[in-house]
Amino acid sequence: MSETTQRTTDMETENRTDTQTDPETTTGETEEQVQDEWRNYEFAGEPKLAVDDLDVYYGDDHALKGVSMDIPKNSVTALIGPSGCGKSTFLRCLNRMNDRVKSARIDGSVKLDGQEIYQEGVNLVELRKRVGMVFQSPNPFPKSIAENISYGPRKHGDIETGLLARLLGRANEDERDELVERCLRDAALWDEVSDRLDDNALGLSGGQQQRLCIARCLSVDPEVILMDEPASALDPIATAKIEDLIDDLSEHYTVVIVTHNMQQAARISDQTAVFLTGGELVEYDDTDKIFENPQSQRVEEYISGKFG
Numbered sequence: 001m002s003e004t005t006q007r008t009t010d011m012e013t014e015n016r017t018d019t020q021t022d023p024e025t026t027t028g029e030t031e032e033q034v035q036d037e038w039r040n041y042e043f044a045g046e047p048k049l050a051v052d053d054l055d056v057y058y059g060d061d062h063a064l065k066g067v068s069m070d071i072p073k074n075s076v077t078a079l080i081g082p083s084g085c086g087k088s089t090f091l092r093c094l095n096r097m098n099d100r101v102k103s104a105r106i107d108g109s110v111k112l113d114g115q116e117i118y119q120e121g122v123n124l125v126e127l128r129k130r131v132g133m134v135f136q137s138p139n140p141f142p143k144s145i146a147e148n149i150s151y152g153p154r155k156h157g158d159i160e161t162g163l164l165a166r167l168l169g170r171a172n173e174d175e176r177d178e179l180v181e182r183c184l185r186d187a188a189l190w191d192e193v194s195d196r197l198d199d200n201a202l203g204l205s206g207g208q209q210q211r212l213c214i215a216r217c218l219s220v221d222p223e224v225i226l227m228d229e230p231a232s233a234l235d236p237i238a239t240a241k242i243e244d245l246i247d248d249l250s251e252h253y254t255v256v257i258v259t260h261n262m263q264q265a266a267r268i269s270d271q272t273a274v275f276l277t278g279g280e281l282v283e284y285d286d287t288d289k290i291f292e293n294p295q296s297q298r299v300e301e302y303i304s305g306k307f308g
Helices: 003-015 087-093 124-130 145-155 163-167 173-186 206-218 236-249 262-268 287-292 297-303
Strands: 049-058 061-071 076-080 104-112 131-134 224-228 254-258 271-276 280-286
Touching: 049 087, 061 087, 061 280, 076 087, 076 262, 087 224, 087 254, 087 271, 124 131, 131 206, 145 173, 145 206, 173 206, 206 224, 206 236, 236 254, 236 262, 262 287, 271 287, 271 297, 280 287, 280 297, 287 297
Parallel strands: 076 254, 076 271, 131 224, 224 254
Antiparallel strands: 049 061, 049 104, 271 280
């Protein structure tokens, strides 16, 4: 990632912290005592990500309150809730993106395959290779389509290209070409761009740019893909392609997605976590159960459109 892109990402992250003006309820929301059994989602196997008693503060603002949830491997977990409820803050905790926000303080535990990611000595570069992020707005680098894909592996030293590498006999041009094709195919973009890989990525449509960003994320071989409203700026056709892609990705990756579109969550996710006012996880269960028979009255009211 270039320094300019990094600065832009950091500014977007800091500016989009989940502030909340009313710590109890929002307009139209019923007061309710949350029950632990509403949030204890059980599934077979060990969790890919295990979050325990997570609290996040932005200065004096308590953005997330005691969130605990386990996320299954090779599945799609949707995070839904009204604006300011903390779902994007939670997502960014899963690869320590909130470390870039100066006012942020995080308490609690997040484990990836049983290993604590908030302990001292964690290599954040390696962590973010394993837990990649796709942002709300497409952010391709101002480089060629092929260079967008190969940039990450080259920076990490996984492949070597260029004149010096060729002179030293270390060039991996064939490996790079195979990587570019594989990632673009996995992102359902290869057929649309295979004849213009040297074109500037900024010339792609919005939907194509977002799929390119997903392909770029795949190029460093992640295990988890975090998506923060990846289709919110796209038209319905491009959105449908992103949704189909997410379904395909879940066969090989663990996907966690924030979405304001409840119909989208119902279509693409295996399980859904509902965050409501005050940064509280209220209910977490199979997506069908959340949308057809929620246990929380507030969740039912939110899903039916009575507030939010």
